[in-house]
Amino acid sequence: MDKLPVESNPWKIKDQQEVYNNPWIQITQYDVINPSGGDGIYGKVHFKNRAIGVVALDQQRHIYLVGQYRFVLDRYSWELPEGGGPLNEAPLAAAKRELLEETGLVADKWETLLQMDLSNSVTDEEATVFLATGLTQKQAAPEPTEKLQTMRQPLARVFEWVMQGKITDSITVASVLKLKVLGYC
Structure with missing residues (x-):
């Protein structure tokens, strides 16, 4: 595989200060010299978990979506089964x-x-998404803070919803588009 060109870091950090910290994120403000040589500030949100997504694909080429109200967006969202995995835990x-x-x-x-x-x-938040097949239904056990709905839909229909802007979650959008390119729908 061809390697992409990489350049060295042009940013210089003069000082840094933690401005917020909780069990999920840490926010740091940096006093910097930017790539053009000027003074500036930069804020970084460090995530203490990795974003995890799962495309659960059955033999009929249906996938499972989870619906929930997203506090930060202040609206309901349909998306792949997703969550956070501690950075020291294997993504799988x-x-x-x-x-x-x-x-x-x-x-x-x-x-x-x-x-x-x-x-x-x-942010430095990373995501890993898996394709899961050979599905067996067991009992769901959502976290106590979650109020979830699930639905099973044809992948082709979910692709249409992505293209229509009805599904906007970035992990779901990227995953469904990749599945389209790979010929799954």
């Missing part, structure tokens, strides 16, 4: 846990579908 272990918790599904086969940075301008 977190994916298996999230799929079972949110949908009650267990999969026989797992493969990495994609890895991505979610918002590299202000």
Whole structure:
């Protein structure tokens, strides 16, 4: 595989200060010299968990979506089964846990579908998404703070919803578009 060109870091950090910290995120403000040589500030949100997503695909090419009200967006969102996995936990272990918790599904086969940075301008949050097949239904066990709905839909229909802007969650959008390119729908 061809390597992409990489350049050295042009940013210089003069000082840094933690301005917020909780169990999920840490916010740091940096006094910097930017790439053009000027003084500036930069804020970074460090995530203490990795974002995990799962495309649970059955033999009929249907996938499972989870609906929930997203506090930060102040609206309801339909998306893949998703959650956070501690940085010291294997992403696959977190994916298996999230799929079972949110949908009650267990999969026989797992493969990495994609890895991505979610918002590299202000956060260091990484995401790993898995494709899960060979599904068996068990009992869901959502976290006590979650009020979830699940639905099973043809992947082609979910692709239409993504293209129409009805589904906007970045992990779901990227995953469904990749599945389209790979010929799953």
